[in-house]
Amino acid sequence: MQSGKISKWFGLAGDVPVPSDFTGDGRAELAVYRNGTWYTFNLTNNQFNAVQFGLPTDKPVVGDYDGDGRADYTVYRNGVWYLLQSTQGFTAIQFGLPTDKLVPADYDGDGKTDLAVYRDGIWYLLRSQTGFTAFQFGIANNIPAPADYDGDGKADVAVFRSGNGTWYLLQSTAGFTGLAFRQNGDKPVPDQSRFWGI
Numbered sequence: 001m002q003s004g005k006i007s008k009w010f011g012l013a014g015d016v017p018v019p020s021d022f023t024g025d026g027r028a029e030l031a032v033y034r035n036g037t038w039y040t041f042n043l044t045n046n047q048f049n050a051v052q053f054g055l056p057t058d059k060p061v062v063g064d065y066d067g068d069g070r071a072d073y074t075v076y077r078n079g080v081w082y083l084l085q086s087t088q089g090f091t092a093i094q095f096g097l098p099t100d101k102l103v104p105a106d107y108d109g110d111g112k113t114d115l116a117v118y119r120d121g122i123w124y125l126l127r128s129q130t131g132f133t134a135f136q137f138g139i140a141n142n143i144p145a146p147a148d149y150d151g152d153g154k155a156d157v158a159v160f161r162s163g164n165g166t167w168y169l170l171q172s173t174a175g176f177t178g179l180a181f182r183q184n185g186d187k188p189v190p191d192q193s194r195f196w197g198i
Helices: none
Strands: 030-034 038-042 047-052 074-079 080-086 087-095 115-118 122-127 132-134 155-159 164-173 173-178
Touching: none
Parallel strands: none
Antiparallel strands: 030 038, 038 047, 074 080, 080 087, 115 122, 122 132, 155 164, 164 173
16 A cells, blocks of 8 residues: 555444534544434544434535534434534524535635525525525536535535536636536535535
């Protein structure tokens, strides 16, 4: 095995992978969501942890919602976000519809994950600093793939159109661009499919 590479069994078939930094050490833990329980494994100290938060039918939407550098246990259920934040504790927020595609990210660059959903080509964002906004970018069958593509510390809205293999980006600093990049069967990375099942 090459230096720096590891192999580790962790999880079961059907688990939802949710790797993130739950401890605040700057390194992601192996993590899966299964039937309402979060299972994490710290590769640095081999520490295993299990936290019950959510229901088997919930969608896990891990992110650092309170901005303390640690991922928060968060689930989405019928248009409601249930958050167990590492610093600010429990809260529940109604935002979205049951069928929305979930696209949480830090859209205003303050270090906090913002609630966000994608519905029929419209982005609905509830940003922690700059509040609510909604705008059209994409079409209903696009795959949303937000990330900080222009490196300014803010997540950019982006969609992947699998029919023609084109990425469309609306970057917060660098503006609009489109780029063809794919092969048949590709899914976008960063891939939000774990939030809504493709």
